[in-house]
Amino acid sequence: MDLQTLLNERNLSKYQLSKLSGVPKTTIMDICAGRSDMERCNAKTVQKLAQALNCTMEDMMKLSSLYDEKGLPKDRSYLECGLPEFLQESIQAMVKAWQKVDNGENYTLWDCDYCNLQSDINSAEVNQIISPEQAWYLREKYLRMERE
Template identity: 50%
Template sequence: MTLQNLLDLENITKYQLSKASGISKTTVIDICSGKTTIEKCNAKTIQQIARALNRSMEEIMRLDNSEYHPDTGMPINEAHYECGLPKDLKNSINNMKKS
């Protein structure tokens, strides 16, 4: 489970977590997007997140960002990038991949 999954489960927005924890919204967004991993956060940040979500620091430290590339913060699974595209565009993309 990622921090974003936990926020979704608790029906809490990144903005609400930012306000409740005292952590900048940018930091919360970076953690949720995988740009910054939980492991790279300092203890105070983990404590603030844990307190705001009524969780232990250990629970927050166990959150996983493995679905994101550690260097870029982009999702590892890129399948969703091409969802819902018009048929012609899908064909063009497939043709481009083949060439």
């Protein structure tokens, strides 16, 4: 759960929380928008927010942001929407391959599935069927690659 969801559940606005807690509205807005994280707030701010929301500081620290430090959603599954069928098929083959490999099976076609998916991602990206952001999301998730 994030701070905005908690505020919605309690039927409070950011302005009202600011007035109740004494924490600047801009700070609350930054936390809700993902520009700042509860973990980066000082203890006094967390304490004020916890008191205003009638919860513990530990509860406040458990609140996570739905957004990363760039303001983008942490749940990036939206990047899989509208993928072409050939790419969906390659992804499913790779998912099955990883399951076999992760379970210790001797699956000799793993490298073929890996290369097929990598080729399909690259082709879709070059042909502008998917964005570079989508391509890297798919590489990281299904090929277990890391960006440098």
